[in-house]
Amino acid sequence: METTVYPREPQVLKELRDATAKDPRRSPMAADPHASQFMTMLLKMMNPKRTIEIGVYTGYSLLATAISTPPDAKITAIDPVRSWYEIGLPFIIKAGIEDKIDFIQSQALPILDNLLLVRKEANEGSYDFAYVDADKLNYWNYHERLMKLVKVGGIIAYDNTLWGGSVAADSATVGHKGGAVTQSTIQFNKSIAADPRVDISLAPLGDGITVCRRIY
Numbered sequence: 001m002e003t004t005v006y007p008r009e010p011q012v013l014k015e016l017r018d019a020t021a022k023d024p025r026r027s028p029m030a031a032d033p034h035a036s037q038f039m040t041m042l043l044k045m046m047n048p049k050r051t052i053e054i055g056v057y058t059g060y061s062l063l064a065t066a067i068s069t070p071p072d073a074k075i076t077a078i079d080p081v082r083s084w085y086e087i088g089l090p091f092i093i094k095a096g097i098e099d100k101i102d103f104i105q106s107q108a109l110p111i112l113d114n115l116l117l118v119r120k121e122a123n124e125g126s127y128d129f130a131y132v133d134a135d136k137l138n139y140w141n142y143h144e145r146l147m148k149l150v151k152v153g154g155i156i157a158y159d160n161t162l163w164g165g166s167v168a169a170d171s172a173t174v175g176h177k178g179g180a181v182t183q184s185t186i187q188f189n190k191s192i193a194a195d196p197r198v199d200i201s202l203a204p205l206g207d208g209i210t211v212c213r214r215i216y
Helices: 011-020 033-046 060-066 082-094 108-117 136-149 163-168 180-193
Strands: 050-054 074-079 101-105 127-132 150-159 198-203 209-214
Touching: 011 033, 011 060, 011 082, 033 060, 033 127, 033 150, 033 209, 050 060, 050 136, 060 074, 060 082, 060 127, 074 082, 074 108, 082 101, 108 136, 127 136, 136 150, 136 180, 163 180, 180 198, 180 209
Parallel strands: 050 074, 050 127, 074 101, 127 150
Antiparallel strands: 150 209, 198 209
16 A cells, blocks of 8 residues: 555545545445556446446545546446535535536435436447446346446446455354345355456455456
């Protein structure tokens, strides 16, 4: 972290990370800087014009995406809690990339379903990249919809797929990371590994980030 991540972290991202840390109870929900560094390098290689983010919190990964995409890129960002997004908004404005972002205050599934119903032809296969860091119980539901919205050759990244290591831990040792979310994440990992529609790689960065490339 001290050698390769923090020295390369843009100042505005550091400032947002510091602002997020003022709420120690929820700050672990934020994206990990080293996972974000990996994702931003991938984004710069992809040069995506249209992306979607499910689960925003204070917007660390959203800001990282916005500053790593072309000037004419557009990001659909969905989160049910606007007050969290507003913590990050001053930093988004400071970075000069507010015009790239369409923030939608909502649960994600109704918005995804609406995208697939309204202007279906314009939305299906139109997204280059998607990032998911939201309620884990719905990961597979998000996946099925994103497989229609993201183009062939596009990337979908799922955060927290190691879930504190609980997906590989004995049930007696998982503690607060156990229960329904652990079981759902285990099932999601198995399902995504068996999905012939995607290439996958689970990178052990942060809390685990599974990167999928849509094949068909």
